[in-house]
Amino acid sequence: MPYITASGTNFSLSGADVSYRFHVDPRSGDLISDHFGGPVDDFTDPATISNSGWSTGLDNVGTPGLTNIRREFPDVGRSDFRLPAIHISHADGDTVSAFTYQSHEIVQGKPALPGLPATFGNDGDVTTLVVTLYDNYSDVSAALSYSIFPEYNAIARSFQITNNGTNNISIERAASFSTDLPNLDLKMLELQGDWSHEANRVIRNVDFGETGFRSTEGYSSHVHNPFFVLHDPTTTETTGEAWGFNLVYTGSFAATAERFSHGFVRVLLGLNPLHASIPVGPGQTFQSPEAVAIYSSTGLGGMSRSFHDLYRNHLSRSNHTFETRPILLNSWEGLGFEINETSLENLANETAGLGIKLFVQDYLINAISNVIKSANISYIKWDNNRAIHEMSSPAADYAYTLGMYRVMDNLTGSYPEILWEGCASGGGRFDPGILHYYPQSWTSDNTDAADRLTIQLGTSLAYPLSSMACHVSAVPNGLTGRNISIEYRAHVALMCGSFGFELNPSELSADERDAIPSIISTWEQINPIVISGSFYRIAWPSDTNWPAVQFVSKDENTAVVFAFQQFAKIKPAAPPLKMQGLDGKARYSSNAFNGTLSGNTLMNGGVNLPWMVRDYQSMLIWLYKE
Template sequence: MFRLVNRATVIASVVSFLGHCPVTAADQSSSTDPIVVDGKTFALNGDHVSYRFHVDNSTGDLLSDHFGGSVTGPIPTEITGAVNGWVGRPGRIRREFPDQGRGDFRIPAIRIRQTEGYTVSDLQYRSHETKRGKPTLPGLPSTFGDEDDVSTLVIHLYDDYSDVAAALSYSIFPKQDAIVRSASIKNKGKSNITVESLASLSVDFPYEDLDMISLRGDWAREAHRERRKVEYGIQSFGSLTGYASHLHNPFVSIVNPETTESSGEAWGFSLIYSGSFSVEVEKGSQGFTRTMLGLNPSQLSWNLGPGENLTSPECVAVYSNNGIGGMSRSLHRLYRNHLIKSKFATADRPALLNSWEGLGSTFNESTIYELARESADLGIKMFVLDDGWFGDKYPRTSDTAGLGDWVPNPRRFPEGLAHAVNSITDLKAANTSTNLRFGIWFEPEMVNPNSSLYHEHPDWALHAGSYPRTQTRNQLVLNVALPEVQEFIIEAVSNILNSADITYVKWDNNRGIHEMPSPSTDHQYMLGLYRVFDNLTTTFPDVLWEGCASGGGRFDPGVLQYFPQIWASDDTDAIERITIQLGTSLAYPPSAMGAHLSAVPNQQTGRTVPVDFRGHVAMMGGSFGLELDPANTPEADRAALPGLIKLAEKVNPIILKGDMYRLSLPEDSDWPAVLFISEDSSEAVLFYFQLNPRVDQAIPWVRMQGLDPTAMYSVDDNATYSGATLMNLGLQFPFDTEYGSKVVFLEKQ
């Protein structure tokens, strides 16, 4: 039975704790210095954010002081109550890298199983180092920047009992108010250890009420926003599919209950990883909220021999006091400028037509040429040949065969793929001197049992001993953890790209991973896949690469390192796509979204939506395109397509580089609206929609955001209003029918 302590004892405890966290020069530093260190206190400062922590002199533990708006000068020391009950002092404080055991019963950021079987750790501060710029992570995608963009602090920890070392790398991007952290574990002992869980970032928030926002869904309904109160206990989500998945995205936001799109505090956390992940949010008994992102413990169990180390993926953390929208814009700017390596990150996204909805897998050289010619006549600049072009002994005439045999089907291309490509790239886009570009579809991580590859290398498919090899879509997953599989994929894709004038690749992935030989295989797979991505994108820098995984099943920051755009969803229904694209934009820049105008009735929903509405939704993505056969498109729709393509090309530079403001959401309003403001703030474009008909009702106003209140703006080269009027009063737009849409240009005078 624990005794209660009196007031004098509590005060003595507080005074004792204050002695371990003195006010120092670091506490008084200017927030303009990216990293300030004084003794064992640390401050990372952005333009509008401060992240501060210190070393507890009595335990060597790292304790959190503040993550939020900029603070300067001395900060009050957090008061901890006396220890009563079962929760020890480690469970009553805010910790930077919580390990398991010793009185903290909350979820740990690190759990190591020693050779003897125990999982207790005691990682204590040893040293630190700072540097301008930022190193890369070995084998993993990571943010980048030069000495003017980013600064890095590395904290070294050590467990004297197990000889395990940890290095926590913190990088601060001041202009984006972003902190990026990863953790590296090294075995310096003489016996093997097993890392059973490893979080990239763990943040303990103070005692207050908070909400959490995440993205959930499934195939064809990705990125649906989910907001809920953070309750006592653990609220968690993640992926066990082997990939980031449609089910949940490796992103979470923590906000105050009163925070909205445009006001209030918001923190965003985004894991730069494409494999199985875990997000855990726990409100502990003391009222602190721990938020943690990292590798999924169910698919880790990573063995470390003497001298070996394991590095976690990076996790990005941003802060905004301008609401959820401000948080999103910080992530967008960071990812556009300091994550996506491609030269196409913010440029050269040609309007394209993908062959799938027009032809499926039934085509030959003459039919794809005719589809490409019709596309060029509309003003399309890129023709993409989707599934079905490959396979010799096992031709890809359906989804039952051919995956893995990346050679052109000789029956479909009797004169070779290059001949077909050349005939298409000789075409000119209508009313231009621009030649049509050619793109092609791959699914290199997969194999059909009906393929030469599988017959020659059945051991290359992921499997667990004698358990059945579960097929999905008639296919298995190649074990990309194997170096020989990596080399095969690199060579197969390279051979095709070298054989013809191909300047675009759609990289697909159409199933999750079921059976694995061991839990650690998933992370080994990701390391192998990143090696493949890095090799191919470095070898072919002039190819525009698009990621796809049955739509948005792998829409994550890890893929964005290599591919500047990702297909957001297989659901091309324009009404559904508004929700999907605005949800995706919580974490990811619109420049990274592939979005296409498709035929109606829509393949997924059977809904018929006006062609202008479909086009307006699609051009809110960085990669605008068509999914239809022009020859079988109604005449009125076909006549509208050239104008929509030109409009998409006009707005595209603003979508690629500008700031996005979600003015109203489809889940909250029948009039969702989005404003994009150009990088130099000289112009803006408003997308405004009506989802349901309104009869005999006043017309709502839509208020802008992010404009200069003192400037005048021309609206569609017509009326001129001040920024203050447009933001505080707004504009009205009438619609005659349901599914109405407007694209409105604002030009700063």
């Protein structure tokens, strides 16, 4: 079955469990949103809305305007009083646009985006629809790109604006993904935080008016991630509808869900208009970043696993994406600023004695290519520790971001054998744009295991655990003062693709030193499953005293569960731990129980774990399919 079809100017994109439909309004030439959700087979009539009232947008012959229409690429003016996806300022000061359908083309595969990171795929992986619109008043054209990855229920969108005229224009607003959903009861979930406090779930009602957030830091930032979910109020981890949206961009951004008086919800994700005003001269073309949307009928968990698989297979281009990562030791928390040749040499020797294979040296690299050529370098961590405070013009952020991508593209392309890691004072640039070039990023400067559990689960809503870096740090923790067992700290860190230590080995206790060989042995077993397996959030630390997560191997024969008790409880008893993602009819053996249990028993009945009355306890449970 073709994944994209065009019946005249009715367009259908179909995936394993998603349909995306829109058509051209024969009267206005505008693109009209019809459906984004579960599979459908037909176009149906739109909702009936009264045209009474002052805001209906009647033209001079009484024909309804665009206010009550669900639009795919809303522009400015022409009776639509909602936020636009595209806002262009012309040389004479006019800002009204009238983009109408001109042509379309369906291509196998997916063209690259010039100068920008984006998803990619072969002809069998992805199909692309390009719809060309034209504004004959300003002589400006727009090429809208819709790519569907059917296996992941994913739609990737971007657009180009070409100035065919003789005067300069300026892009004031550019939302890479825009669509109008029907009158649905929706909630918005986003990831909010700050330095060392990233990726906290925030859930809001999508009420009348604008619901959203933005970054103005010049990069994606710790405060907000360029990701959000719209979901039904009854949606859970395992059931219900969810629409996830993610911008493949590292600069300032804006995300909005706007409910108008008729109840329709306009979804916009793209550049922050405060950092736009991007000039486009005669004959030039502006390319928007890409935005990815994934629909799930199996709750937030199904949405996340689709994002994880899509990004590992069709966004991260590193040779290391599916490779087991080396264990490393970072000198920062071990030595701080007390760095000299002797201290680094001693630390490296201590590290080698523990079996750790990679050692990170914190120093400034002035000429990256020359340094790479001058030594046998296999790992580089690229940090960013300052927002852009004094931006010379609104357009500078877009220009800076494209320049940064050009450097990253050149270096990672020239040295593909190097393992590159992203960082921005922790998780300040944990976004799809960076993931395109670097297979892993430092998730947070907060290495406290209790806090990291929340941060890592929040980040996992969009990003694969294989892309996260997490280390076992010293106790008491430098930020929180907590003194948590090395077992608990290790279990939290082992959940991530890049595992290591953030401490001075010479200061370890005897018990901690004795535990490290066993931790490394466990890492050798777990890391391949973390890198390529499927991830399940069984319970969130903010929802229960007993959070848990689970990985299932790619061949589905092995599963590993990380179970935690945050605080000691005499009563009540912990609830049974119910697994996910197993074969219900198969039987499993485990280190957590004698004999075998069926997948149905483990998922629906669960197992009771023997928790001690003690804070910060953890267990690692292996399940083997018989």
